[in-house]
Amino acid sequence: MKILVVNCGSSSLKYQIFKVEEGTFNLLAKGSATRIGIEGSLIEHKPSGKEECTIEKPLKNHKEAMLAIEPLLTDKTYGVLKDISEINGIGHRVVHGGEIFKSSVFIDDKVINDIDDLSKFAPLHNPANLTGIQTCRQLMDAPNVAVFDTAVHQTMPEKAFMYGLPLEYYKNKGIRKYGFHGTSHDYVSAEAAKLIGKPFEQCRIITCHLGNGSSITAFKDGKVQDTSMGLTPLQGVVMGTRCGDVDPAAVLSVMQSDGIGPKKMDEILNKKSGLLGLAGSSDLRDVIDMAEQGNQDAENAVEILVYSIQKYIGSYLATLGGADGVVFTAGIGENNPIIRDKVLSCFEYAGIKVDKNKNETGEKIFSTEDSKVKALLIPTNEELMIAMDTYKLIN
Amino acid sequence: MKILVVNCGSSSLKYQIFKVEEGTFNLLAKGSATRIGIEGSLIEHKPSGKEECTIEKPLKNHKEAMLAIEPLLTDKTYGVLKDISEINGIGHRVVHGGEIFKSSVFIDDKVINDIDDLSKFAPLHNPANLTGIQTCRQLMDAPNVAVFDTAVHQTMPEKAFMYGLPLEYYKNKGIRKYGFHGTSHDYVSAEAAKLIGKPFEQCRIITCHLGNGSSITAFKDGKVQDTSMGLTPLQGVVMGTRCGDVDPAAVLSVMQSDGIGPKKMDEILNKKSGLLGLAGSSDLRDVIDMAEQGNQDAENAVEILVYSIQKYIGSYLATLGGADGVVFTAGIGENNPIIRDKVLSCFEYAGIKVDKNKNETGEKIFSTEDSKVKALLIPTNEELMIAMDTYKLIN
Ligand SMILES: Nc1ncnc2c1ncn2[C@@H]1O[C@H](COP(=O)(O)OP(=O)(O)O)[C@@H](O)[C@H]1O
Ligand SMILES: Nc1ncnc2c1ncn2[C@@H]1O[C@H](COP(=O)(O)OP(=O)(O)O)[C@@H](O)[C@H]1O
Numbered sequence: 001m002k003i004l005v006v007n008c009g010s011s012s013l014k015y016q017i018f019k020v021e022e023g024t025f026n027l028l029a030k031g032s033a034t035r036i037g038i039e040g041s042l043i044e045h046k047p048s049g050k051e052e053c054t055i056e057k058p059l060k061n062h063k064e065a066m067l068a069i070e071p072l073l074t075d076k077t078y079g080v081l082k083d084i085s086e087i088n089g090i091g092h093r094v095v096h097g098g099e100i101f102k103s104s105v106f107i108d109d110k111v112i113n114d115i116d117d118l119s120k121f122a123p124l125h126n127p128a129n130l131t132g133i134q135t136c137r138q139l140m141d142a143p144n145v146a147v148f149d150t151a152v153h154q155t156m157p158e159k160a161f162m163y164g165l166p167l168e169y170y171k172n173k174g175i176r177k178y179g180f181h182g183t184s185h186d187y188v189s190a191e192a193a194k195l196i197g198k199p200f201e202q203c204r205i206i207t208c209h210l211g212n213g214s215s216i217t218a219f220k221d222g223k224v225q226d227t228s229m230g231l232t233p234l235q236g237v238v239m240g241t242r243c244g245d246v247d248p249a250a251v252l253s254v255m256q257s258d259g260i261g262p263k264k265m266d267e268i269l270n271k272k273s274g275l276l277g278l279a280g281s282s283d284l285r286d287v288i289d290m291a292e293q294g295n296q297d298a299e300n301a302v303e304i305l306v307y308s309i310q311k312y313i314g315s316y317l318a319t320l321g322g323a324d325g326v327v328f329t330a331g332i333g334e335n336n337p338i339i340r341d342k343v344l345s346c347f348e349y350a351g352i353k354v355d356k357n358k359n360e361t362g363e364k365i366f367s368t369e370d371s372k373v374k375a376l377l378i379p380t381n382e383e384l385m386i387a388m389d390t391y392k393l394i395n
Numbered sequence: 396m397k398i399l400v401v402n403c404g405s406s407s408l409k410y411q412i413f414k415v416e417e418g419t420f421n422l423l424a425k426g427s428a429t430r431i432g433i434e435g436s437l438i439e440h441k442p443s444g445k446e447e448c449t450i451e452k453p454l455k456n457h458k459e460a461m462l463a464i465e466p467l468l469t470d471k472t473y474g475v476l477k478d479i480s481e482i483n484g485i486g487h488r489v490v491h492g493g494e495i496f497k498s499s500v501f502i503d504d505k506v507i508n509d510i511d512d513l514s515k516f517a518p519l520h521n522p523a524n525l526t527g528i529q530t531c532r533q534l535m536d537a538p539n540v541a542v543f544d545t546a547v548h549q550t551m552p553e554k555a556f557m558y559g560l561p562l563e564y565y566k567n568k569g570i571r572k573y574g575f576h577g578t579s580h581d582y583v584s585a586e587a588a589k590l591i592g593k594p595f596e597q598c599r600i601i602t603c604h605l606g607n608g609s610s611i612t613a614f615k616d617g618k619v620q621d622t623s624m625g626l627t628p629l630q631g632v633v634m635g636t637r638c639g640d641v642d643p644a645a646v647l648s649v650m651q652s653d654g655i656g657p658k659k660m661d662e663i664l665n666k667k668s669g670l671l672g673l674a675g676s677s678d679l680r681d682v683i684d685m686a687e688q689g690n691q692d693a694e695n696a697v698e699i700l701v702y703s704i705q706k707y708i709g710s711y712l713a714t715l716g717g718a719d720g721v722v723f724t725a726g727i728g729e730n731n732p733i734i735r736d737k738v739l740s741c742f743e744y745a746g747i748k749v750d751k752n753k754n755e756t757g758e759k760i761f762s763t764e765d766s767k768v769k770a771l772l773i774p775t776n777e778e779l780m781i782a783m784d785t786y787k788l789i790n
Contacts, residue, residue, distance in 0.1 A: 159699050162673070163642075164634070164637070164640075164670075167692060175645050226706075229642075232645070235641075235642035238559035239559070243558060247624075247626045249627040249665075250570050250627070252660055254564060254570065256657045263647075263651070268561065270644075278561075311714065314709045314711070315705075315706035315710040317712070319705070319741070
């Protein structure tokens with residue numbers, strides 16, 4: 001059984017192919033097409049255990065990208081399939097599933113319509129995801145499965161997902177907290193339970209997915225209790241280019257003083273804020289470098305980021321009434337021991353103690369032996385989760 | 396020495412007169428003029444130890460209100476002064492002091508200009524406060540002092556007061572977290588330190604001011620470390636009519652779908668949201684009554700409120716690295732033991748244990764003897780704080 005995983009962004013298409021044998025998922029190849037529809041389109045294809053290849057070639061849209069990737073998958077030198085028909089199922093990442101999709105589903109016209117409707121909450125993401133879906137439906141015969149970023153969060157209780165807004169905004173418009181990065185939180189929380197050594201359903205776990213986009217989730221009884229992102233991926237901790245939590249009146253104040261409409265404001269909050277807005281780069285590595293060279297704004301930005309993560313962990317300790325483990329994952333969480341250490345430095349009162357050595361060397365459990373709460377480093381694997389969900393549905 | 400305290404809202408003027416003898420502040424009288432500028436204006440005057448009086452009379456503006464109150468203060472039956480000139484100083488509550496005012500000040504033309512400038516951040520409050528100031532300057536000779544809701548929060552570190560917005564919003568527009576209810580937090584935190592039995596400067600205290608407007612503040616080393624309200628009093632926990640924290644993109648989404656401008660949106664978020672928006676009444680007593688009669692929306696609203704308070708206490712435990720005390724004050728905090736108990740129910744992991752009996756009977760320290768963190772009930776007294784600050788400046 002072979003599963004293709006497709007993750008379409010506005011100008012990118014990332015893919016992975018897994019071969020499933022006796023329940024084990026082996027990665028055959030992964031790659032991406034980037035800068036789709038803009039100058040400098042690029043395909044990078046990485047077959048496992050084989051030579052990589054890179055192709056520069058104009059790609060007008062996602063269909064052209066898929067058409068350019070397909071021959072690579074079956075190529076004599078770089079390929080991993082004899083024929084594209086070997087693919088038994090295609091799993092698609094879909095960002096917003098609203099309240100409709102509480103788990104992964106086979107994609108049919110109805111599902112496509114629903115995903116399209118939900119574009120109102122994810123205007124950048126859902127349409128891109130749909131492009132990938134449409135392209136695969138046209139080019140391949142295998143069944144398509146949608147795996148939603150929001151699905152795992154659908155177990156949140158009402159007190160966590162409701163905003164203090166007029167009730168009709170929820171009832172008539174669906175405005176509530178949905179949460180994102182669901183596949184990542186789902187994956188690392190389940191892995192965490194194994195490391196903690198208790199059934200997942202009996203664990204209280206806080207998962208910190210810290211990448212370009214960041215979100216923090218609280219799990220209890222095997223279910224999401226709360227998560228930091230909201231109706232959209234804008235809310236929560238400070239991110240690469242997103243502001244995270246702000247006084248909504250501050251946003252309205254800027255709109256009034258600068259005469260900016262909601263669309264433009266949304267762009268500023270999503271694309272020009274966060275680390276980029278505070279320090280001039282959305283990449284935390286750059287910001288840390290600048291800080292080390294004495295740039296005060298960069299130093300402050302790192303402090304603001306760390307502090308915003310601490311506040312969420314703190315509030316979710318309250319939500320869960322304490323925790324068994326705190327997990328770090330994604331680009332920042334997996335690669336930067338200093339940030340992990342700083343973030344956890346204030347939690348001794350809650351029984352969290354970091355083993356500096358283990359943290360430095362990247363051990364999976366990097367808390368001290370006597371730490372009541374385990375500090376965990378677990379690389380995320382959203383594509384694997386999508387493949388597994390797709391496999392489950394097909395079987 | 397006699398001090399008049401004036402607190403002007405958009406359509407109200409509240410006042411208190413204190414007599415200061417050997418450092419003790421005795422309340423001579425308090426009262427209010429309400430529905431100023433609208434039909435049904437009313438003056439209620441309560442002299443200490445004397446009969447109260449109520450006057451219904453049209454009051455076009457705050458000056459007319461003050462002119463109607465003045466004779467009451469010197470009235471033979473209801474008065475507490477021989478002559479208005481006995482007043483040695485007037486303390487005014489001013490909501491927004493921005494970064495300019497880090498403590499209370501004598502009011503001169505420059506101060507008035509600055510308060511006026513800051514109306515951009517508090518369009519409902521600062522102009523009303525100024526009306527009270529102007530009226531008193533015209534009618535009385537005593538020096539006027541401005542006491543700011545924001546002042547005590549000016550010690551917050553940058554990591555706490557900065558939003559993840561483009562840096563120029565802070566540098567050029569002053570957009571940051573300021574915090575409010577400063578006099579209340581200041582007062583109850585100092586009282587809390589006495590009950591905890593340690594110098595204020597060595598205490599870590601979380602103060603929950605829960606009234607129509609609610610805010611939560613974290614104190615360490617005698618200084619505010621963080622507070623839940625933001626640029627304006629809209630941010631933070633769910634309140635009577637204010638939404639508290641929401642995804643800013645949710646606000647922009649409503650604006651787009653409903654074609655609403657920033658001013659109208661601000662009004663919805665400030666006046667039609669919170670408990671009112673969720674359950675139909677801004678008064679928690681009503682909401683609790685409805686919940687008890689089986690109204691599901693009301694029951695949810697109470698849960699949402701409690702949960703939003705828990706999250707802030709949790710995040711400030713992280714900010715402070717644990718706490719010595721958690722204080723409840725203002726209308727909700729002082730009067731409802733069930734809410735206090737619910738809020739604190741999840742904090743056993745942090746060493747907070749409520750003594751149900753002491754909580755029920757309204758004892759000042761209502762945690763158990765072995766509770767690591769003290770749970771405290773301390774009635775707030777913002778007017779007394781304003782009087783004390785005014786007295787300090789005059790002497
Ligand atoms: N060693 C590191 N130190 C700090 N940040 C890092 C490090 N390695 C990667 N990052 C950050 O991780 C982020 C990208 O995370 P990733 O999970 O790949 O993002 P995405 O959300 O796009 O999936 C970037 O901001 C990058 O700066
Ligand atoms: N026993 C009570 N139970 C619940 N709420 C109460 C109780 N008593 C007063 N309140 C609430 O306190 C709030 C008013 O608080 P207060 O501090 O007077 O407000 P303000 O912020 O206007 O100063 C109202 O929402 C009222 O419902």
